[in-house]
Amino acid sequence: xxxxxxxxxxxxxxxxxxxxxxxPEGADELAALLPENLPLYEGRxxxxxxxxxxxxxxxxxxxxxxDAALPYVxxxxxxxxxxxxxxxxxxxxxxxxxPSVEVAVPLLRAIDNFTGSDATVSFETYNPAWPYTQPxxxxxxxxxxxxxxxxxxxxxxxxxxxxxxQREQFSAPVLKEMRRVLDEAGPGSxxxxxxxxxxxxxxxxxxxxxxxxxDQDGRPERFEDFFCGKPSIVAxxxxxxxxxxxxxxxxxxxxxxxASLEERGLAGALRVAAITYDPEFDLPHRLRxxxxxxxxxxxxxxxxxxxxxxxxxxxxxxxxxxxxGTSTVNRHQSEVYVLNxxxxxxxxxxxxxxxxxxxxxxxxxxxxxxxxxTAPAPR
Amino acid sequence: VSxxxxxxxxxxxxxxxxxxxxxxxxxLAELAATAAASRxxxxxxxxxxxxxxxxxxxxxxxxxxxxxxxTRVEVLRRLxxxxxxxxxxxxxxxxxxxxxxxxxxxxEVALRVLGSAAFQVDRFVPHQQAYEDAxxxxxxxxxxxxxxxxxxxxxxxxxxxVQETLLRGLRGEGPLPVERERAILLLAEDxxxxxxxxxxxLYGSGSEDAREQAVRFMGxxxxxxxxxxxxxxxxxxxxxxxxxxxxxxxxxxPDRFEAVAKEISTDTSDDPAVRTASLRALQHLGNTARVxxxxxxxxxxxxxxxxxxxxxxAEVARELLEQGPNP
Numbered sequence: 120x121x122x123x124x125x126x127x128x129x130x131x132x133x134x135x136x137x138x139x140x141x142x143p144e145g146a147d148e149l150a151a152l153l154p155e156n157l158p159l160y161e162g163r164x165x166x167x168x169x170x171x172x173x174x175x176x177x178x179x180x181x182x183x184x185x186d187a188a189l190p191y192v193x194x195x196x197x198x199x200x201x202x203x204x205x206x207x208x209x210x211x212x213x214x215x216x217x218p219s220v221e222v223a224v225p226l227l228r229a230i231d232n233f234t235g236s237d238a239t240v241s242f243e244t245y246n247p248a249w250p251y252t253q254p255x256x257x258x259x260x261x262x263x264x265x266x267x268x269x270x271x272x273x274x275x276x277x278x279x280x281x282x283x284x285q286r287e288q289f290s291a292p293v294l295k296e297m298r299r300v301l302d303e304a305g306p307g308s309x310x311x312x313x314x315x316x317x318x319x320x321x322x323x324x325x326x327x328x329x330x331x332x333x334d335q336d337g338r339p340e341r342f343e344d345f346f347c348g349k350p351s352i353v354a355x356x357x358x359x360x361x362x363x364x365x366x367x368x369x370x371x372x373x374x375x376x377x378a379s380l381e382e383r384g385l386a387g388a389l390r391v392a393a394i395t396y397d398p399e400f401d402l403p404h405r406l407r408x409x410x411x412x413x414x415x416x417x418x419x420x421x422x423x424x425x426x427x428x429x430x431x432x433x434x435x436x437x438x439x440x441x442x443x444g445t446s447t448v449n450r451h452q453s454e455v456y457v458l459n460x461x462x463x464x465x466x467x468x469x470x471x472x473x474x475x476x477x478x479x480x481x482x483x484x485x486x487x488x489x490x491x492x493t494a495p496a497p498r
Numbered sequence: 499v500s501x502x503x504x505x506x507x508x509x510x511x512x513x514x515x516x517x518x519x520x521x522x523x524x525x526l527a528e529l530a531a532t533a534a535a536s537r538x539x540x541x542x543x544x545x546x547x548x549x550x551x552x553x554x555x556x557x558x559x560x561x562x563x564x565x566x567x568x569t570r571v572e573v574l575r576r577l578x579x580x581x582x583x584x585x586x587x588x589x590x591x592x593x594x595x596x597x598x599x600x601x602x603x604x605x606e607v608a609l610r611v612l613g614s615a616a617f618q619v620d621r622f623v624p625h626q627q628a629y630e631d632a633x634x635x636x637x638x639x640x641x642x643x644x645x646x647x648x649x650x651x652x653x654x655x656x657x658x659x660v661q662e663t664l665l666r667g668l669r670g671e672g673p674l675p676v677e678r679e680r681a682i683l684l685l686a687e688d689x690x691x692x693x694x695x696x697x698x699x700l701y702g703s704g705s706e707d708a709r710e711q712a713v714r715f716m717g718x719x720x721x722x723x724x725x726x727x728x729x730x731x732x733x734x735x736x737x738x739x740x741x742x743x744x745x746x747x748x749x750x751x752p753d754r755f756e757a758v759a760k761e762i763s764t765d766t767s768d769d770p771a772v773r774t775a776s777l778r779a780l781q782h783l784g785n786t787a788r789v790x791x792x793x794x795x796x797x798x799x800x801x802x803x804x805x806x807x808x809x810x811x812a813e814v815a816r817e818l819l820e821q822g823p824n825p
Contacts, residue, residue, distance in 0.1 A: 165690035166658050203658065235623045238657075239631050249634045249659050256627060287620075290627045359718075361656070361690060399720040402752065445692040446719045 127159065129167050133245030136178050146182035146214075149175060153191045155450040156434075160442040165361075168442070168450040173207030174245050184214035190470045196225035197472050198364040198453060202238035202257040205229050209260035210242065213267045223273035228472075229261045232364065234288050258293045266300030276304055330429035330436075332394070334422040335407035342433070345422065346462040350485045351390035352376065352478060354455045355439060357397035357448055358409045364472070365453055367413065369393075373455075374414030376475045377421055389482055390420045394433070396441045396448050398425035440469060457481045525576060526555075533558040536565060556581060560604075561590055567601040574607040582615035588625050591615075595644075596632050602641045609636070609647055634659055637675050645675045653684035661685060668696060679708050686711075689718035698725065709735075710742045717746030723754060730758055730772075737771045744772070748779060756784050763815075764798040766805060773802075773811045781818045790822045 136152070139145035152159070152175055160168060176195060179188055188211070195208035209229065212222060237258045241251035265272045265279055282288070283297040330342035346353070354373050360366035373393060380386050393410070395401035401409075406423040415421065426433055434441070440452030455473050457466040466481035499507075533555030540562065556577045560570050574581065581587050594600055594608045616622050616629060636648035637660055652660035664681045667674030674681055682696040693715065701712040713729055716722035729735055729743035748755035759776035762768050777799070780789050790796060796819070802808070803815035 162692075164692050166656075166661055166688075170658065201658070235619065235626060237627050239627060239634070246662065249637065249663075254631075286624070288623055290624050292627075359689060400718075400750075404752075444690065446694060446721070447690060449690065 129163070129171055130245060132159065132171055133174055136175055137245075140178040140181040143182070146179065146185045146188070149178055149182060150185050150188040150191075153188060155440055155442045155452065156438075157442070160450065162443070162445055163449050164444045165447075165449045168444075169201040169204045170246060172450070173201070173204040173240075174242070175207070176204070176211035177207040177242050179211035179214040182214060183216060184211060186217070189215070193222070193225045194452060194470045194472075196222075196261070197228040197232075198362065199229070200232065200362040200364060202233065202236075203240045205233060205257040206240050206255060206260040207242070209257070209264040212264050215268065215271070221273060222268065222271070223275035223278070225471075226261055226265055226272060226275045227278055230258060230282065233257045233261075237290065237293065256290075256293065258289065259296050262293065262296045262300055266303060269304060276300075330433045331427045332424040333403060333427050334424050335403050335410060335417055337403040339427070340422075340424065342429075343462060345390065345392065345424075346458055348460055349388065349390050349420070350460050350482060351392060351458045351462075352455065352482055353391075353458060354393045355396055355437070355441070355451070356393050356409075357395045357451075358401050358405050359397060359447055360451075365451070369453055369455065369473075370410060370413045370415065372473070372475055374410070374416075376478060377415065379475060379479060383479075385483075385486070387420065388486055390422075392421070393423045395423070395425045396439070396451055398427065398430060400447065401425050437464070457485065459485055522576075529559060529573065530555045532565070532569065536562040539564070554587075557587055557590060560594070563600055567603050570601070570604045571607050574604070574611055578611045578614060581611060582618070582621075585624065588612070588615060588622075589628075592625070592628055592632050596635055598639065602644070605641065606643055606647070609644060613647075613651065630657070633657075637663055638673075646680070649675050649684060654687055656688045656690075661688065661691065665691075679704055683708075683711055683715070686715035689715075694719045694722055697722070701725070701729070706736050706739060709739045713739060713743040713746050716743075717749040720750060723747065723751050726750065727754060727758055730755075731762070733768060737769055740769070740772050741775050744776065744779065748783065752784055756780065756789065760789075760792070760795050760798075763811075764795070764802055766802075766808065770808045770811050773808070774814050777811065777814045777818055781814075781821065790824075796822070 132152075136149065139148050155168070160171075163171075172195065176188075176192055179185075179192070184192065192208045192211050195204050196212070199205040199208060209226070212226075215222070237256045239251065239254045239256055241247050241254050243251060243253040262279065265275045269276070279297055280301060283294065283301060286294060289297070332340045332342060332345065334340060345351075352373075354369050356366035356369050358366070370393060373391065377386075377391050380389060380391070393406075395406065402425070406425060407417070410417065410423050415423070417423070433439070437454070437456065440454055442449055442451070452470050453468075453473060454470075455468040455478060456464050457478065459465050465485060466478075468478055536558050556573050559565060560573045560581070562570070581591065591608045591612050595605050595612065597605070612629060612632075616626070622629070630652070633648040633652050634657075636644045637652070639645050639648070649660055649664070653664070663672065663675060664685050666672035668678065668681055668685075676684070679700060682693070682700045685691055686693050686697060697712045697716050697719075701709050701716075704712060713726060716726055726743050726747040730740055730747055732740065735743075744755060744759065747758070759780050763773045763776040763780065765773070780786075799815045799818055803812050803819055805812050805815075
C-alpha cells in the first residue's frame with residue numbers, strides 16, 4: 120500500500136482504504152499508511168491530508184485497531200482541529216479491543232477542543248457532496264465512542280454525566296447522543312479504569328550532519344556547534360501552523376520548560392531550541408516574533424532556527440513526522456527530542472501531546488550522567 | 499462651546515431622543531396590531547403561531563409568510579437584538595433562512611441577524627452547528643446574494659465543504675457558487691491550500707483590483723518570489739499593483755526586495771510613486787543599517803535628492819539622507 124505514489128488521487132487512496140477495510144488482515148496495511156512523511160502524501164494540500172487522515176482512521180472500526188495505529192488515533196483526538204479528522208479518530212477507536220489502554224483523556228480533550236466548534240461531517244463515502252445523507256459530527260462520534268467503549272473509556276463516562284448537564288454548551292443532537300449513551304450505560308457504570316499508556320518511542324543515534332542553521336537574529340550556525348557540547352532539548356514547529364493544539368502549544372510549552380530550567384538552576388547546563396519545518400517562509404524575524412509572543416526568552420543557549428542547507432539530512436536524522444504540499448507543510452506530528460552532548464537523540468516525545476515534566480526528567484537524567492546513550496522512559 | 503450653545507445642543511438631543519422613543523412606541527403598537535391580526539388569521543386556519551405563548555408580536559409577524567415582505571424585513575431591522583435572545587427564535591430564523599420558498603429579502607436580512615447573533619459566542623454555541631449547516635445549504639441556493647454571503651462566511655472559516663465546492667467549480671467539475679475571481683480570492687484566505695496556480699491565473703486575467711489582491715496573497719508562497727519581483731519591476735503595470743507586489747516581496751524575501759527597491763528608487767525613468775514608496779520602505783521597514791552602509795546606493799540617492807524633474811522623489815530622498823548616520 121505504501122508504494123502508492125503522489126500521483127495517486129485522494130479518491131484512489133480512499134478506494135484502497137475501502138478495499139483494505141473489508142479484509143481481516145487489512146488493519147496492519149492500513150496502519151502502514153499512517154505516517155505523514157510517506158511519499159504518498161507529498162504535494163497534497165492540508166485539507167486533503169485532513170480528509171484522508173479522517174477516512175483512514177475511521178476504517179479501523181471495521182478492521183480492529185492495531186497497536187501501531189493507536190498513537191495516531193490518540194494524536195488526532197487530542198490535537199486534531201478538523202472535525203472530520205477527529206470524528207474519524209473517534210470512529211476508529213471503536214476498533215480497540217485492548218481493555219488496558221487509557222483513552223479517557225484524549226476523548227475528553229476532543230470534547231473540550233470541539234465544544235463550540237463542532238461541525239457536520241459524513242463518512243458515507245470519501246468526500247461526499249453536501250447535503251449528506253448520513254450526517255454526523257465530531258462530538259457525536261466522540262460521545263458515541265465513549266458509549267461503545269463503556270467501562271474501557273474509564274473516567275470519560277463519568278465526565279459525560281457532568282457534561283450532559285451543560286446544555287448551553289452543546290447542540291441538541293449532541294446532547295441527545297450524550298443522553299442515549301448515559302441511559303444505555305445505566306447507573307453506576309461510570310468508573311475510572313486507568314492504566315498507563317506505555318508506547319514504544321523511537322530512539323535514534325545518528326552521526327553529525329552538515330546541516331546549516333540560521334537563528335532568530337539571522338546568525339548562522341552549524342548544527343553541531345549548537346547541539347554538541349551540552350545536552351539539549353529541541354522541538355519542531357512552523358509559524359504558519361493553523362492548529363492551535365500543535366505548534367503554538369508546543370512553543371508555549373517550550374517557553375514554560377525554559378522557565379522551569381531557570382527556576383531549577385539548570386539554564387546554563389542545557390540548551391533549548393526549536394527548528395522550523397518551513398525554512399523558506401520562516402525568516403529570522405518571524406522566528407523571533409513567534410517565540411517572543413509565546414514567552415520564549417532568547418539567549419545564547421535558547422534559540423530558534425531555520426535550516427539554510429541540509430534540510431533533507433536533518434529530516435532523515437530525526438525521521439521528522441512532516442510532509443509538504445506545494446506551498447507549505449500539509450501535515451505534521453508534535454515532536455520534541457532530548458539530545459545528549461554529542462547531539463544524538465536519547466529521548467523522543469512524538470505524536471501524542473507532550474508534557475513538560477517527562478521532558479525535564481529525561482534531560483535531568485542526562486545531566487545526572489544517566490541515559491547518555493540510552494533513552495530514559497519518556498512517558 | 500458657550501453655555502448657551504451647550505444647553506441648545508442638550509435640548510436638541512433630548513428632543514431627538516423623545517421623537518425616537520415616540521416613533522418606536524408607535525412602531526411597537528402597530529406591530530402588536532399586525533401581530534394580533536396575523537394571530538387571528540392563522541388561528542382560524544389552524545396554524546401554530548410561534549411567539550403566541552408570550553404574545554411576542556415580532557416573532558408572530560416575522561413567521562407569517564402571508565404578510566408583505568417589507569413588514570417582515572422591518573421587524574428584522576428594528577428588533578434584531580431581541581430576536582436572537584431565545585433559542586426558539588434563533589431556530590425560527592434558521593428555518594426562514596433555509597426556506598427557499600420564502601421571500602429572498604426576508605431571508606437575506608434574517609441571515610444577517612443570525613450572523614450578528616453568532617458573534618455572541620457563548621449564547622450561540624448550541625446553534626452554531628445548525629447555523630453552519632444552514633450556510634452549507636445556502637451555497638447552492640438560487641438567490642445569488644444568499645449564496646455569496648454563505649460562501650464568504652464559510653470560506654473565511656476555512657470550511658472544508660465550501661473549499662471543496664470552490665475547487666471543483668474552478669476545475670470545471672461542478673457549478674461555481676460565486677464569480678470565478680471571487681472564488682479564487684476566497685480560497686486564498688487559506689494559505690495551506692495550493693492556491694498559487696489560481697492566483698497566477700487571477701493575476702493574468704483579472705481586473706486591476708484582482709491583480710492587486712492576487713499579488714498580495716502570493717506573499718504567502720515562496721515559489722511566487724520570481725513572479726512578485728517581475729511584477730514589481732514591470733513598468734507597464736499599474737502603480738497600485740506594483741506597490742502591493744513590493745509589499746508582498748518584502749514580506750516573503752526582504753533581502754530580495756531591498757535589492758530591487760534600490761534599483762527602482764534610483765531609476766529616473768520609473769514611476770515616481772513606486773520610486774517614492776520604495777525609498778520609504780528602505781528608510782523605515784527593512785534593515786536600515788545595511789541600507790545606509792551601502793555607499794554606492796547612498797551616492798545614487800544623493801543624486802536623486804537634487805533631481806528637479808521628480809520633486810516628490812527628491813524630497814523623500816532628502817529625508818532618507820537626513821535621517822541617516824551621515825546627514
